[in-house]
Amino acid sequence: MTNSDNLKGMTLIVKTVSRLTVGLIMLFGIYIVVHGHVAPGGGFAGGVIIALSFILLMLAFGKEKALEKIPKAVASFLEGFGALMFLGLALLGFSGGYFFANVFGRGEAFKLFSAGEIPLYNIIISIKVCTGLFAIFLVLVLLKFESKLKGK
Amino acid sequence: MFLMIICAVLAVEIKDLFSSVIAVGAVGLCLCVIFLILKAPDLAITQLVVEVLCLMILIRATIRRDLPFSTSGRWFFNTFITIIFVAMFLSLGSFCLKELPSFGHPIMKVSKFYLDQGAKISGATNLVSSIMLDFRVYDTFGEATILFTAVLAVMTVMRRRARKDVNEPEPKDDQ
Amino acid sequence: MSAYFLCLVLFAIGLYCVVRKRNIIKIIIGIMISEYAINLLFILFAYRKNGRAPLFSEGLEIKNMVDPLPQAVVSTAIVIGLAITVLTVAIALRIYEKYGTFDITRIRRLKG
């Protein structure tokens, strides 16, 4: 991390490489999320990977570019919305008699569309985790800028 | 395992903050490898990713900060008490460990059910995932809520100004 | 057995770091190390000799899997650890901003 050019972004090499890799990282994250119930991984790890791809974008291109992709309001909205969805899915279990009961069909093992609510939970968790961690990182970095300006 | 402990001691004792953060990263990576050896691939992935994130945040926090190092007056006394406490803890703990089932042979009373029936009932082939998100999904709900709380908490802590007059309107956007 | 003991040693190192070190970042590091130690302990408890990972694959009957419950528990614990670390770092940054130091001996507004 070189001096104080976080606002503008880094050198051309870093920009090119990260432009190539960001998409791949994000894809990998989505893969991990969706296959959470048949392969190792799951909503949490996948969500963090997606968040990391955004963070890479931010480090490489500066925060404006990243904020274009996910505006802050959208991030915080998705965060709350994800939490509410989780609870909603849990409440849906009441129709099956119990809190958190699994009301969907179980499906066939080893297929992508199986295991009832588990993939849904995975996706919701990943949305929540991704936006939440991105928001945290953003806030921490923003504070750093502010104190630096104060120092000067 | 030994490598982990060495790294941990390094992390604690190194005077340079930045190096000690890197040493913690090494501990975390060793942990990740050990998880793989102990057949826990899910955890290895999660641990790796979390480790990277923690390191990034810690590095942002420590880079270009001062490195104060001071010893207080009662240094010897405090260290003495701490060491006695730690030694007592370790010796008692090692006695306790003798009563546990030996390494590599867990009892697995409840887990037998998961192994025998888990995949059939839940329909997920990843047993860890099926426990996390089906049998014990309430825990995962708590975990997601904790993360949510942490985001809210960081936003709360990082507000630019916190106090205002009673009749003053709410300021527009603070973080 | 010795693996368990080493785990306890790791935990004790973290604890020592929390109690004795004067630097806030060091305290956070101590907390992280202790957490790692406990997570490792859980997974060690779950290990079975010559065990397999708790994943079923098609057309293959697997006996002797390791205990999956602690793995689920630990993955929750890791996330909790992440949340705690993030919050402590945020508070530490804020302390740095207010006091200009990470040294807790110099942060003495409140008398203990």
Next chain:
Amino acid sequence: MKLIPFFVIIPLSCAFIITLFRNRLRFLPGLLCVFSTFLLLGLSIHTKGSLAEGVSFVYKVGNWMPPIGISLVIDGLSSFMLVVINLIAFVVALFSIEYMKRFTARWNFFALFLLMLGGTNAVVISGDLFNLFVFLELASISSAALVAFGTEHEEIEAAFKYLVMSVVGSLFVLLAIALLYSYTSTLNMADIAMSLQAGSAGILIPFVSVLFIMGFGLKAGLVPFHAWLPDTYTAAPTPVSALMSGVFTKSLGVYTLMRILFNVLGVTPQLSKILMVLGALSMVFAVTLAVGQWDFKRLLAYHSISQIGYVVMSIGLMTPLGILAGLFHLFNHSTFKSLLFLNAGAVEYAADTRDLNKLGGLRKKMPVTGNTSLVASMAISGIPPFNGFWSKLMIILACVQANAIGFAIWATLASILTLVSFAKLQKFAFFGALPEQLKNIKEVPLLMRLPMIVLALICTFGAVLLLSPVAGNFLQPAVRVLLDGQLYAFRVVEALR
């Protein structure tokens, strides 16, 4: 008993809704907070009313049988705790609507408040060790954020101290859970109790108990582990310190400790001795420190430690009278200590200072605050008609009955010192001459006065709870649960059938 999970659903969903709307609807956060706490209060009283003595309700989350899935358990003790928690939370929520106008980002406060409340409720109804740990963390993280709400020097420092201490406490708890899991291979509390009854000679169970005592003792603020408590209560916004002192240390520290030691691990005479000594130590040590304090809230914080000491010591006696007295004192302490903290908040709101040297003569200017604080002070120092007197009397009687005369003497001594320090508080804050700069001070708004009046009424007529028909429904089932010890597991199994 389909309603049990709503103790968690209501606060958490309200918190999520608040964060969705943020500032867009100005009145929504406070209104939602008060509404949901009111709902919870009604729900907890309903639960308490419909619970027969000696019966446990078990709710299977997701329709899995308990050792496999997670269970929620409600019995006499937890329903008693739920009533206490939600009563105080409702009153404090009402108070904080006006009080929090001095801070920015109020929606944030209410969301965190509800998250903390949800975590506390979930801890109390949980029947699974790891689940208990998860929600314990939820409650402590959100409360640490609430302590740091002011983001000034003191708040941040106190929050850091509190967060580190409570994390160390939870690490001890997690270590104990790991050892127990390896020993019994299950995480369900009833199941663990069952398998421990089969016989456990050895050092492991005492070691685990000591780990639990250290972990939860840190959360409860007993004396060797109390360092975070005065700073935290002093620095936090007043509603938060009222809630933490009234509810938080009790449900996360004392309740969990009792539940695990008495009902899961089984308590031995040595352990009860440890509890009594810890209790007596906190009682006397903290109260002597309290006499010398000049900060309104700091003085109250030290008294919190000391009163928790009363509760722990009395429950540690292990006699029916002792446990009854301890639980009754727990309830009483919740009411009068919250009331005192609310008074401190009102004084701070009106006069903008907490220093007792700068206050004085407030009784004429702020009649409601002055009179309610007089009630609370008399209750906490044990003056006859108020509820504090009865519970302290019972504690001392229980000590004498259990042949622990020494502890009785300590309790009496601590009580006298409490009286001294509160006489000082009243003299410097509410009686005496009005200082020059406080001439045009005004009484606080109605929404702040109402909670104080409600709590003062409860303090005055608290002794009603001891009358046999009321006590039979309210306190006695809770005492039964602790006395029966490991019968807890059989009740749970019975309820599942």
